């Protein structure tokens with residue numbers, strides 16, 4: 001495994017972070033506890049020390065599974081991230097958002113499910129238009145001071161919002177966001193316009209999610225719906241990866257994979273790993289084989305002309321990942 005320092009946190013993380021959105025229940029493609037545990041144990045064997053979850057993944061089940069799988073391991077060696085914002089209880093409006101009440105109670109609940117005293121990174125899963133940035137940053141600062149979290153992160157926010165949050169934290173002497181978890185892959189590069197340069201300027205750690213475009217860049221375009229998740233994603237998320245230059249990118253990934261004798265997933269992941277602003281992509285896997293494939297991608301190198309060949313067909317696309325409907329639950 002390769003390791004890197006996450007932004008300016010000084011914290012060392014594996015170059016791959018294991019995402020746990022698919023661990024739990026409630027969807028055709030969620031993995032049960034036994035299947036999830038097998039993947040987590042293999043990730044540890046392979047040297048992965050970095051794990052990402054969220055309170056809302058399978059409504060807390062993902063945190064429970066991750067916590068129990070990691071329980072027998074030395075906590076000091078692990079870097080664990082979770083998130084807050086999306087509703088946990090449809091009957092309780094204070095289970096969502098980023099008010100002081102929500103942040104405090106949801107982090108307590110997350111820690112209980114994880115069986116941990118502290119998380120290494122606590123993410124705002126989105127910024128909350130109903131709560132002032134000042135209130136949110138003060139509430140986050142309090143959980144840092146109480147030792148419930150070590151660093152703060154934000155996920156899929158507009159550059160102006162992120163910049164405002166950094167400014168408020170700086171002005172008030174509060175803990176800033178030092179990690180950005182955003183949507184970024186070869187078929188979705190809108191973050192290159194302003195969020196990524198902003199992170200670069202402030203040395204914010206970048207841990208992109210959906211580095212394989214939710215599976216779109218792991219198999220030929222006409223096989224998108226061939227897997228359980230693929231079939232589900234195509235219906236529910238109406239993603240636009242195939243639009244603009246997406247299909248051509250997909251073809252070029254396949255072509256280069258054949259030429260180099262590696263998988264499409266490895267080419268796609270390698271492209272993300274070659275981007276200077278990326279510290280550690282958060283990978284999603286539905287089998288141990290996917291995980292092993294991802295680790296091998298660390299050894300796949302792409303030349304300047306190969307990177308350009310993959311990038312060339314990209315066309316600007318609609319923003320995807322920001323401003324999700326407030327009532328979304330479960331998986332994102």
Ligand SMILES: NC(=O)c1ccc[n+]([C@@H]2O[C@H](COP(=O)([O-])OP(=O)(O)OC[C@H]3O[C@@H](n4cnc5c(N)ncnc54)[C@H](OP(=O)(O)O)[C@@H]3O)[C@@H](O)[C@H]2O)c1
Pocket residue numbers: 018019020021022029052053125155156181208209210211212213214215216218227228229230263265266282283284285286289290291293294332
């Ligand atoms: N902050 C946010 O808003 C947000 C949003 C989304 C995700 N996330 C985080 O990011 C993590 C990863 O997201 P993601 O699952 O969308 O990431 P992804 O890595 O882009 O997609 C994962 C999917 O790619 C396919 N795949 C992976 N490895 C493969 C391989 N070697 N060969 C063939 N197919 C392969 C699998 O699809 P099939 O199952 O179809 O084979 C797998 O389910 C999540 O678990 C979560 O922690 C955060």
